[in-house]
Amino acid sequence: MNTDIFASLEVWFVVGSQHLYGPEALEQVAANGAKIAAALDQSPQLPVQVVFKPIVTTPEEVYNVCQAANSAADCIGLIFWMHTFSPAKMWIAGLQALQKPFAQLHTQFNAEIPWATIDMDFMNLNQTAHGGREFGYIGARLRAARKVIVGHWQDAEVLARLDVWMRAAAAWHDMQGARFARFGDNMREVAVTEGNKVSAQMQFGYAVNGYGVGDLVEKVNAVTETAVSDLIAVYEDSYTLVPALQADGARRQSLRDAARIELGMRAFLEEGGFKGYTDTFQDLHGLKQLPGVPSQRLMADGYGFGAEGDWKTAALLRAMKVMSAGLAGGTSFMEDYTYHFSANGDKVLGAHMLEICPSIAAATPRLEIHPLGIGGKEDPVRLVFDSQTGPAINASVIDLGSRYRLIVNTVDVVPTDEPLPRLPVARALWVPQPNFKEGVAAWILAGGAHHTGFSLSLTAEHMEDFATMAGVEYLLIDEHSTLAEIKKELKWNDVYYHLGLGIR
Secondary structure: OOHHHHOOOEEEEEEEOOHHHOHHHHHHHHHHHHHHHHHHHHOOOOOOEEEEOOOEOOHHHHHHHHHHHHHOOOEEEEEEEEOOOOOHHHHHHHHHHOOOOEEEEEOOOOOOOOOOOOOHHHHHHOOHHHHHHHHHHHHHHOOOOOEEEEOOOOOHHHHHHHHHHHHHHHHHHHHOOOEEEEEOOOOOOOOOOOOOHHHHHHHHOOEEEEEOHHHHHHHHHOOOHHHHHHHHHHHHHHOEEOHHHOOOOOOHHHHHHHHHHHHHHHHHHHHHOOOEEEEOOOOOOOOOOOOOHHHHHHHHOOOEEEEOOOHHHHHHHHHHHHHOOOOOOOEEEEEEEEEEOOOOOOEEEEEOOOOOOHHHEOOOOEEEEOOOOOOOOOOOEEEEOEEOOEEEEEEEEEEOOOOEEEEEEEEEEEOOOOOOOOOOOOEEEEEEOOOHHHHHHHHHHHOOOOEEEEEOOOOHHHHHHHHHHHOOEEEEEOOOOOHHHHHHHHHHHHHHHHHHHOOO
């Protein structure tokens, strides 16, 4: 997914002050704020346009800018900075009305204290140190979900943390009003992929609706032979085709069938304005094969996907695709498939029947065809490859009935110990943190799903910021985690969310 999705988006930069300091000081506050906003806007580290807004000095000005942000279609969030002391009672009505995410940038215009010239005029003008604390208090008092970023506005670390927050805000913005299609229902008798679609729409802002596979088949059957041939030319330019799928190969027709399914799916999704979808091998009536390469390529273009009707993972993957747009590494639907227990180190082999996104591929994928052994359809065409290696995350959203929990496990993706010449699927091999046994046990105790959003592009911080914006429980399993502490955190979270949310 490319960065075009950020093109029209903007974050508003709002500076707080008060009239106590006089007009000259406020002019300087505005000038300094405009300079910082302009520098942020021009920074190549930040993906979203930063727009400077007039400084706010009264409750009415605060309220008005927050309401304006709510109504601005392209505004995905606000950055608040207290240049001077800004009495926080004036922020109450605005923050209570604000429906967009916000971050508090706790910075100051100057980097160093001017030791030889500092006087009280300087001190009165540059009061972030305690003005930010006043603003922080009202955020805590209102229990407002927000991110606090501390440091000088020119620091690379500050810009990196703003980048993470902006990407999460873009994903949250993208999710509001998003539509996800389900072709068929949930895989029968499976629990974790089920959930309450009404409560999900209330919590996350997206809608999930079911469509008969016949609706999709109608689009597939309408695809022209010319369009199929054109797409196959793209396949031939992009991937290495096995002999059976080449122009004179024995299974060339299966490749044409796969291309036809991809074009039909794209037509359905584009015409309906969908941002993701699910399918299931138990409901393929009218399709010749389970969509393999079609789902892989649609994911590569930014669509969310969930296998076996898993709409929560489809929505999560779409959010992760938006967050990771333009970043190296890749993001995919994933499943913990099988384990490697070894004296040299225990590992997880992640894969799926077919649908792993080629954005994570270490080399040019091979376009292959193999029997599936499940679903009762013709052999599906799929891309086969090994994943890139390096630090990554697995993320899962689960429905606990009264609330949602976002679980994130940091992992280290490693090369396979040996080649896998007979495994006809894309795959990734990783070691969960803090280690295999505690990481897997913590995931299971937390109720994490077998389907995940897997990313070599994103960090746990992206997911934490997103969870904050969504107002859902966030549980991190990383190198610092212990099983004992995870067990305690799960119990504490149960109490907190029971008392904090009540019965809904």
